[in-house]
Amino acid sequence: MKARALLSLVAQSLSRARVAYVASALGVCVGVASLVFFIGLGEGVRRVVLDRVLVAQHVEVVRKSFDAGPLRVDSIFGLAATPPLDANAVAALAGIEGVAAALPRARLTFPARAAGGRAILGQDLVAELIADGVAPESVAASTMAAGVSLEHFVDPEARRACGDSSECPGDGQVCEAGRCNGLRCVVAPEDAASSDHLKTCPGESACAVDLGRCLRPIPALASPHALELYNSSLVSALSGAGRPLPRLTPSALIGLQLEVTFGEGFIGRSSGAPPLTRRVKLVGFADAAILVGLTLPLSVVQRLNARFNGPAAGLLLHGVLLDVPATDDLPRVVSQVRGLGFELSDRSENVEQAGRLIRLVTALLSLVSGLIVALAALGMTQAFFVAVQQRRRELAVLKALGAAASDIRAMVLLEAAIIGALSGASGLLLGRLSAWLADIAAIAMPHFPFKPMTFFDFPVWIWPAVLGFAVAACVLGAFVPARAAARADPAQALNA
Amino acid sequence: MIRLRQVTKRYGTARADEPALVGIDLDIVAGEHVALLGPSGSGKTTLLNLIGGLDRAYEGTVSVNAIDLAPLSDAALARIRSSTIGFIFQHYGLLDHLSVVDNVTLPGAFGDDVARTRVESTARAMQLLERVGIAHKATALPPTLSGGQRQRVAVARALFNRPKLLLCDEPTGSLDTHTGAGVIRLLEALNAEGVTLVTVTHDARVASSARRVVRLEDGRVVEDAVRRP
Numbered sequence: 001m002k003a004r005a006l007l008s009l010v011a012q013s014l015s016r017a018r019v020a021y022v023a024s025a026l027g028v029c030v031g032v033a034s035l036v037f038f039i040g041l042g043e044g045v046r047r048v049v050l051d052r053v054l055v056a057q058h059v060e061v062v063r064k065s066f067d068a069g070p071l072r073v074d075s076i077f078g079l080a081a082t083p084p085l086d087a088n089a090v091a092a093l094a095g096i097e098g099v100a101a102a103l104p105r106a107r108l109t110f111p112a113r114a115a116g117g118r119a120i121l122g123q124d125l126v127a128e129l130i131a132d133g134v135a136p137e138s139v140a141a142s143t144m145a146a147g148v149s150l151e152h153f154v155d156p157e158a159r160r161a162c163g164d165s166s167e168c169p170g171d172g173q174v175c176e177a178g179r180c181n182g183l184r185c186v187v188a189p190e191d192a193a194s195s196d197h198l199k200t201c202p203g204e205s206a207c208a209v210d211l212g213r214c215l216r217p218i219p220a221l222a223s224p225h226a227l228e229l230y231n232s233s234l235v236s237a238l239s240g241a242g243r244p245l246p247r248l249t250p251s252a253l254i255g256l257q258l259e260v261t262f263g264e265g266f267i268g269r270s271s272g273a274p275p276l277t278r279r280v281k282l283v284g285f286a287d288a289a290i291l292v293g294l295t296l297p298l299s300v301v302q303r304l305n306a307r308f309n310g311p312a313a314g315l316l317l318h319g320v321l322l323d324v325p326a327t328d329d330l331p332r333v334v335s336q337v338r339g340l341g342f343e344l345s346d347r348s349e350n351v352e353q354a355g356r357l358i359r360l361v362t363a364l365l366s367l368v369s370g371l372i373v374a375l376a377a378l379g380m381t382q383a384f385f386v387a388v389q390q391r392r393r394e395l396a397v398l399k400a401l402g403a404a405a406s407d408i409r410a411m412v413l414l415e416a417a418i419i420g421a422l423s424g425a426s427g428l429l430l431g432r433l434s435a436w437l438a439d440i441a442a443i444a445m446p447h448f449p450f451k452p453m454t455f456f457d458f459p460v461w462i463w464p465a466v467l468g469f470a471v472a473a474c475v476l477g478a479f480v481p482a483r484a485a486a487r488a489d490p491a492q493a494l495n496a
Numbered sequence: 497m498i499r500l501r502q503v504t505k506r507y508g509t510a511r512a513d514e515p516a517l518v519g520i521d522l523d524i525v526a527g528e529h530v531a532l533l534g535p536s537g538s539g540k541t542t543l544l545n546l547i548g549g550l551d552r553a554y555e556g557t558v559s560v561n562a563i564d565l566a567p568l569s570d571a572a573l574a575r576i577r578s579s580t581i582g583f584i585f586q587h588y589g590l591l592d593h594l595s596v597v598d599n600v601t602l603p604g605a606f607g608d609d610v611a612r613t614r615v616e617s618t619a620r621a622m623q624l625l626e627r628v629g630i631a632h633k634a635t636a637l638p639p640t641l642s643g644g645q646r647q648r649v650a651v652a653r654a655l656f657n658r659p660k661l662l663l664c665d666e667p668t669g670s671l672d673t674h675t676g677a678g679v680i681r682l683l684e685a686l687n688a689e690g691v692t693l694v695t696v697t698h699d700a701r702v703a704s705s706a707r708r709v710v711r712l713e714d715g716r717v718v719e720d721a722v723r724r725p
Contacts (some may be wrong), residue, residue: 001605001606002604002605005604005606006605008605009605012593012594012598015593016593393589394591396550397589397591398602398606399550399574399577400548400550400577400583400585401577401578401583401602401603401605401606401653402574402575402577402578402603402606402607402657403574403605404570404571404573404574404575404606405571406570406571407574489551490550491542491545491550491551494545494550494589495541
């Protein structure tokens with residue numbers, strides 16, 4: 001049968017019997033709409049939870065540990081559960097396929113205290129500082145706030161090679177013996193406790209008493225999630241306690257300087273070396289930063305660890321953050337990490353479980369929607385049986401005029417496919433519209449941490465996949481009636 | 497053109513079922529006009545359906561143009577119906593939702609020889625509608641036509657693929673005397689052009705226009721007579 005004639009006959013037939021098919025098509029449309037809605041919601045929630053709340057693309061690898069009663073220990077009877085996290089381990093982890101970067105991390109292994117914030121909060125806050133360190137070049141792999149440049153995130157005590165002082169960064173840096181160094185400065189011991197000594201060094205640099213040199217502030221990164229938590233939870237909690245605090249934006253916070261006392265905090269004082277005071281400047285927000293606290297250049301943390309806890313502590317890594325751009329690669333990457341003898345941090349384990357749970361819930365909701373479409377397809381079977389019965393004589397005439405059984409079957413199946421495509425397309429639009437309305441309704445909901453602009457995410461594959469599903473369901477539903485129509489005895493139909 | 501040998505047809509599967517046709521032997525040569533007569537239930541329409549390949553459950557041999565229809569696939573049989581045979585039914589068999597011209601072009605959907613494009617199909621249909629005298633109704637829908645006009649459309653449609661054989665089942669059965677006479681004249685003209693006609697009829701005028709009359713009773717041929725011109 002000619003394709004043009006087939007299409008023409010099918011179009012005329014559908015136009016004639018459109019009312020008869022509307023009920024079944026409506027079922028398919030509703031099923032497809034709910035399928036699109038739930039898949040979009042599942043993907044949207046997964047995106048927010050994994051990408052923003054748990055930052056799934058960053059898997060944190062730690063040494064394997066044992067549960068020993070109430071404690072978790074790295075070794076039992078002196079036997080380590082896992083190889084050390086050192087430069088070799090970092091190289092091995094970076095070599096896993098799908099890993100864009102392996103970011104070594106080290107935590108401060110001594111107490112520290114930070115003070116500051118008057119310019120923003122109206123008063124100085126003093127708090128115990130939790131901090132870790134990452135290599136500056138590793139931060140490039142993470143998402144950074146706009147306007148933040150990596151050149152700000154460098155160890156201020158790193159000695160850059162130079163030919164003359166013009167090649168050194170400003171703020172009192174001069175070229176000495178082929179290396180950039182801070183200007184010499186002298187602070188009388190009685191002045192050290194006040195901030196007057198800061199004025200003796202140009203720009204943002206301050207006189208480091210222990211070095212006798214002007215030193216730029218240590219750059220620090222903060223997590224955007226910490227800011228989100230502060231704005232959505234802490235502000236209202238603390239304001240309710242009679243200490244009204246403003247909501248903060250990244251741009252308001254960048255540039256904030258804190259005076260940090262390393263080696264001494266509220267929880268104690270390091271016995272390894274006298275405390276050290278440095279200024280720390282917030283230079284940006286990055287996903288790679290520690291969730292609560294500040295992230296400093298790795299070399300700063302390693303140098304301070306060595307100062308307060310000995311040279312071995314300076315080489316210690318506490319974790320390696322793997323940057324896995326494609327979250328689909330995560331299961332394979334995690335498996336290889338475990339194969340190397342390491343494990344994931346509790347947070348990354350949660351990411352894996354959360355991802356699995358969200359996929360499961362999405363699959364269940366999609367299954368329910370799929371069942372709606374399947375039921376609609378059954379309705380389609382009924383509708384086509386009735387239609388084929390009503391058109392029995394007409395189909396017999398077509399056979400007498402030269403139509404083969406396969407032509408009749410093709411006609412009925414094409415009608416079903418067109419109904420499936422039209423109802424599927426309507427369902428896609430309805431599902432998308434429902435998602436849009438749900439997002440509008442969500443605007444009225446009170447703010448909560450990580451509240452997204454949209455709860456939905458519609459991957460590109462959803463449109464052809466769901467449309468194909470609708471067409472397949474309708475064609476499948478019409479399959480038995482089509483076969484019955486093709487096999488019908490034309491002589492009997494003509495004589496009836 | 498048509499050759500039937502020991503053709504027996506039963507409705508139902510049991511051997512004991514009363515046969516509709518019993519041991520029919522019949523030869524029809526090209527260009528003949530054969531009228532199949534007989535009382536209701538004598539097997540005339542059944543015989544017509546067997547010749548047209550619409551009914552495949554029978555014993556014996558049915559050949560059209562020296563091709564045995566029994567072993568043919570459904571698609572091959574459909575090709576023979578499309579290229580060789582035209583059907584005219586008592587109740588016209590027009591598709592009510594298609595215009596007259598679309599009804600006439602319908603056989604072209606299943607055959608490749610006569611018209612390959614839509615323009616060619618429409619031109620061919622208009623030519624046939626001119627011939628049966630109803631071209632002015634080309635865009636009308638069948639329910640708006642009289643019985644005679646509908647049967648003329650059915651004749652035009654049957655001729656679309658230039659068939660060698662026309663199988664007519666009571667072509668004047670639903671028409672008044674005057675209209676029926678017009679259809680008979682049309683069929684005679686076609687036969688004069690070499691088209692083989694096999695016509696099932698109760699109408700004496702149709703029978704008298706045929707050169708050969710085959711009379712059936714209880715599924716058997718009881719008379720096979722050729723009239724002198």
